[in-house]
Amino acid sequence: MKRLSVVALAGLAFLATEPVLAQTKYPVSPVTLVTHSSPGGGSDVFLRELTKHLTPVMGVSFAVENVRGGSGAAAVAKVAKSAPNGGTFYATTPTYIQTSLLSKPEVGYEGLDPIVIVFLDPEVIYTRAESPFKTLADAIAHAKANPGKAKWGAANPASLERIALERLKRTAGVQAAVATHEGGGDLMINVLNGTLDFGIGEIQEIRSQLDAGKVRLLGVLTDKRLPDFPQLATAKEQGIDLTVTKFRGLAGPKGIPDDIAAQWETTIRAVVASDAYKAEYGKESLVPAVMGRAEARAFTQRFAVDVTNNLKELGVIK
Amino acid sequence: MTLSKDAVLGLIALALAGAYYAGATQIQASLLSDAVGADGVPRVLAWGMAAVGAGLLLRGLVWRRKTEEDDETLPLRHHVRALALLGMLIAYLVLTPVLGYPVTVALLLGSVSWFAGARPGTALAATALLGAGFFWVMFTWALGIPMPAGFF
Amino acid sequence: MGLMTLLASLGGVIWGIFGGALPGISPSIAMALLLPFTYGMEPVNAIVLLASVYVGAEYGGSIPAILIRTPGTNSAAATTIDGYEMAKMGRAGEALGISLMSGLVGGLFGLAVLIVATEPLAAVALAFTPPAYFALGILGLSVIASLSSGSLLKGLFAALVGLMIATVGTDPVSGVPRFTMGSPELLGGIRPILVMVGLFAVAEMLDQISLPAWDRTEARDTRLKLPSLAVWRRTWKCQLIGCGIGTFEGVTPGAGGTIAAFMAYNEARRWSKHPEEFGKGSVEGVAAPECANNVVTGTALVPLLSLGIPGSNSAAVLLGGFMIHGLMPGPMLFQKAPDVVYGLYAGLFAANIFMVLVGLVILTPCIWLVNRPKPYLIAFILALVCSGVFAIDQSLFDLGLVLGAGVIGYGMRRFGVPVLPMVLGVVLGFLVESNYRRSLVLSGGDHLVFLQDKVALGLLLAALLLTLYSLWRELKPK
Incomplete structure (x- = not known):
């Protein structure tokens, strides 16, 4: 199967119309990209789409491997123990930092070395079309006026989104029940059937409901408005000082040579700028934010400090 | 009592x-x-x-x-044999990362067949080897599962 | 429908049956293994391929359930009860025939429901609030009373062990680890299939190793035997029950084929003219669960196609398949890509037909395989278990869990503790607990919420009635 799929990928390389960049040959093939997400899940689809565009540019084949278990801890441990030759990477999301801080596994996020950051994922607050709320400020006002009646939902316990809602309660000074779920699908049902006032999630999770007009966006938790949704006000504009950054990138074992890291940065920059890929990630409202190794390292470090502070503030960790 | x-x-x-x-x-x-x-x-x-x-x-x-x-009166032998079989399975668990999947699965096939009553001989050895080859092809090649390679 | 779509359907079914029959390779894993393959395909063919794998795998799981008492998939667990009993009596060919034809009936029924009633059923899926899910889980657990075969106390013991196993892992509300003993492998919980493979297959082999070889002089089926008219007459009612329950369980995201199969088994026994044969090789006991879990292959797609919500791991992989081709399942799919939707319907129909054709070809050789000398059979079953379990997550830790479950199963047999309540506990524990607590979070700790929600109230009343009825039947003087 794997061999067959490699052949299929090589075939794709021929068919692709992307201009092949002139560059030194990448030293390893196939490159294994490891994710903690299950097949068809967020990071899995991200990797599979990315590799589709990377293959013709880098001239090597890619294999996506789903290593589940331990909320990402198993996948991180596997990559950390692999050879630092550019042959194995882990698809990073905030989850691996959360898990490291909350479950303290044998190998934490510090065990990996970030090599690139590719996208930032905007987090949005949404509700069903029938809901009386038009903006996030409406929903917060409702929560203020009816203490103990507000019901908010996040996809997973101890996720970045869950923490964001807890912070929202603090910043806005309201009481609300925060229900956690077993993934975005469960959450969506409870938003659609009116059990919840609103849910929090990424655009791609709610895309189909959004297109069908079944859900309404109340606010976005970024610094600036999204180019795709110019009318959608940020939380900050609505008087709530809350921003949430979610990212997608790659990290490898420690000790990857500089030339490989540099090669990744140029390749990712080229691929992200290509029209074919733009069309795909544009649909998911992913914001390209390519960072090379040095930047990615600093970004990840800053992110981890932020999350640690938030968790401490909420009393979840000491 | x-x-x-x-x-x-x-x-x-x-x-x-x-x-x-x-x-x-x-x-x-x-x-x-x-x-x-x-x-x-x-x-x-x-x-x-x-x-x-x-x-x-x-x-x-x-x-x-x-x-x-x-x-239900099971002879002690029943439990001892079950324990011995469990021992073989635990041995498989421990040895796989060391010897690799193809070798250990052949050992498992051979030892369990023998323990369950197959007569030792070329037939048994052939079954174990061919069986191991079959499992290896099925899982590693057809399904593409990275089975432990061991020290190879 | 093009030739390529037909080929995709056939290839998918063959792959699915093969994967489903391997203990450990669940339908979602079998689908995921093919996912990279679908990159270069036409969207319709890619979706049909994946959906056909699902159909094949849900059926394939019953083959080892009947032949070697090892469910290949979660939802085949209920089939082991009577299927394996029939195989032990030398009626393996007949049991496989019934399971194949019941699977066809269920698959086609599920597809018909999917085509005709997607819209109204989507409303059903949306009516399931957290209290309703809790009640649905309780309804599933109410089956325990009648699966306890004689001793309710022992049945409760087994169910509690199962529920305890289900609490291992990350807490559904706060995210703190529970009973993981510091092991990261346990953070994600223990997969039900691991417990099942241990309880059924490993425990059986631990016993078989000292038992004399099965008597091979008696008449044994050596070929697949399709059900005769008399058998159809006995099983049509169970298939009807399976269809009804499968439809209902399939459309509620998260419930799935396993509960459907168990409940169908239980109801088939309740309404049977020969309830005493259940557990001793009843044809009805094979037909009902096999029909129900194949209905789910159609109806589980309802929330995915109509709401864009994957109700199971398999549906999630299918969602991934859609997304790789730039399609977004959901309310708009019927307008944006009707060709894909209708192609999928046609492909599913073809898949059900191919399932029977492939079954006709491979089942007789399968029976031949398990009629090999017993020492080799035991060795191959154990090697299959060891390999298949590793394939799930590439984890030897999982294999250790399976062996542990095998030892527990061996012990339970010595004390006459029924295994099935434990399986139900493992499967349903998380659903029940997480929705119980989610309901209370949302109601501010008020338990009345379970009675205020109409769906929840109805399901809880049904659970109560079924339990009382089962108790009355168990306890009444014979």
């Missing part, structure tokens, strides 16, 4: 309830938790298990009800 099986099972249930309850008290509290708490349902399950254990113990001691299971 030998205990009836109901009574023994009751004691096991009580021990299990106790150990599980002790485990439930170890669950760390979290400010993200709800009113029921992460340990709420486990505590209820432990009490339920204790009640079932007490019921079984009572039934076994007071009524001394004879059950079908009490009539």
Whole structure:
């Protein structure tokens, strides 16, 4: 199967119309990209789409491997123990930092070395079309006026989104029940059937409901408005000082040579700028934010400090 | 006096309830938790298990009800052989990362067939080798599962 | 429908049956293994391929359930009860025939429901609030009372052990680890299939190793035997029950084929003219669960196609398949890509037909395989278990869990503790606990919420009635 799929990928390389960049040959093939997400899940689809565009540019084949278990801890441990030759990477999301801080596994996020950051994922607050709320400020006002009646939902316990809602309660000074779920699908049902006032999630999770007009966006938790949704006000504009950054990138074992890291940065920059890929990630409202190794390292470090502070503030960790 | 099986099972249930309850008290509290708490349902399950254990113990001691299971008289040999088979499976578990999948699965096929009564000889060896090849092709090649390669 | 779509359907079914029959390779894993393959395909063919794998795998799981008492998939667990009993009596060919034809009936029924009633059923899926899910789980657990074969106390013991196993892992509300003993492998919980493979297959082998070889002089089926008219007459009612329950369980995201199969088994026994044969090789006991879990292959797609919500791991992989081709399942799919939707319907129909054709070809050789000398059979079953379990997550830790479950199963047999309540506990524990607590979070700790929600109230009443009825039947003087 794997061999067959490699052949299929090589075939794709021929068919692709992307201009092949002139560059030194990448030293390893196939490159294994490891994710903690299950097949068809967020990071899995991200990797599979990315590799589709990377293959013709880098001239090597890619294999996506789903290593589940331990909320990402198993996948991180596997990559950390692999050879630092550019042959194995882990698809990073905030989850691996959360898990490291909350479950303290044998190998934490510090065990990996970030090599690139590719996208930032905007987090949005949404509700069903029938809901009386038009903006996030409406929903917060409702929560203020009816203490103990507000019901908010996040996809997973101890996720970045869950923490964001807890912070929202603090910043806005309201009481609300925060229900956690077993993934975005469960959450969506409870938003659609009116059990919840609103849910929090990424655009791609709610895309189909959004297109069908079944859900309404109340606010976005970024610094600036999204180019795709110019009318959608940020939380900050609505008087709530809350921003949430979610990212997608790659990290490898420690000790990857500089030339490989540099090669990744140029390749990712080229691929992200290509029209074919733009069309795909544009649909998911992913914001390209390519960072090379040095930047990615600093970004990840800053992110981890932020999350640690938030968790401490909420009393979840000491 | 030998205990009836109901009574023994009751004691096991009580021990299990106790150990599980002790485990439930170890669950760390979290400010993200709800009113029921992460340990709420486990505590209820432990009490339920204790009640079932007490019921079984009572039934076994007071009524001394004879059950079908009490009539089951398995020779000691039965348990010893089961234990030996379990030992082979544990050996597989331990040896796979060292020797690699193809070798250990061949060893497992060979040793279990022999232990289950196949006569040692070329037929057995051939089955083990061909079987291992078959499993290897099926899992590594067809399914593309990265089975442990061992020291190779 | 093009030739390529037909080929995709056939290839998918063959792959699915093969994967489903391997213990450990679940339908979602079998689908995921093919996912990279679908990159270069036409969207319709890619979706049909994946959906056909699902159909094949849900059926394939019953083959080892019947032949070697090892469910290949979660939802085949209920089939082991009577299927394996029939195989032990030398009626393996007949059991496989019934399971194949019941699977066809269920698959086609599920597809018909999917085509005709997607819209109204989507409303059903949306009516399931957290209290309703809790009640649904309780309804599933109410089956325990009648699966306890004689001793309710022992049945409760087994169910509690199962529920305890289900609490291992990350807490559904706060995210703190529970009973993981510091092991990261346990953070994600223990997969039900691991417990099942241990309880059924490993425990059986631990016993078989000292038992004399099965008597091979008696008449044994050596070929697949399709059900005769008399058998159809006995099983049509169970298939009807399976269809009804499968439809209902399939459309509620998260419930799935396993509960459907168990409940169908239980109801088939309740309404049977020969309830005493259940557990001793009843044809009805094979037909009902096999029909129900194949209905789910159609109806589980309802929430995915109509709401864009994957109700199971398999549906999630299918969602991934859609997304790789730039399609977004959901309310707009019927307008944006009707060709894909209708192609999928046609492909599913073809898949059900191919399932029977492939079954006709491979089942007789399968029976031949398990009629090999017993020492080799035991060795191959154990090697299959060891390999298949590793394939799930590439984890030897999982294999250790399976062996542990095998030892527990061996012990339970000595004490006459029924295994099935434990399986139900493992499967349903998480659903029940997480929705119980989610309901209370949302109601501010008020338990009345379970009675205020109409769906929840109805399901809880049904659970109560079924339990009382089962108790009355168990306890009434014979």
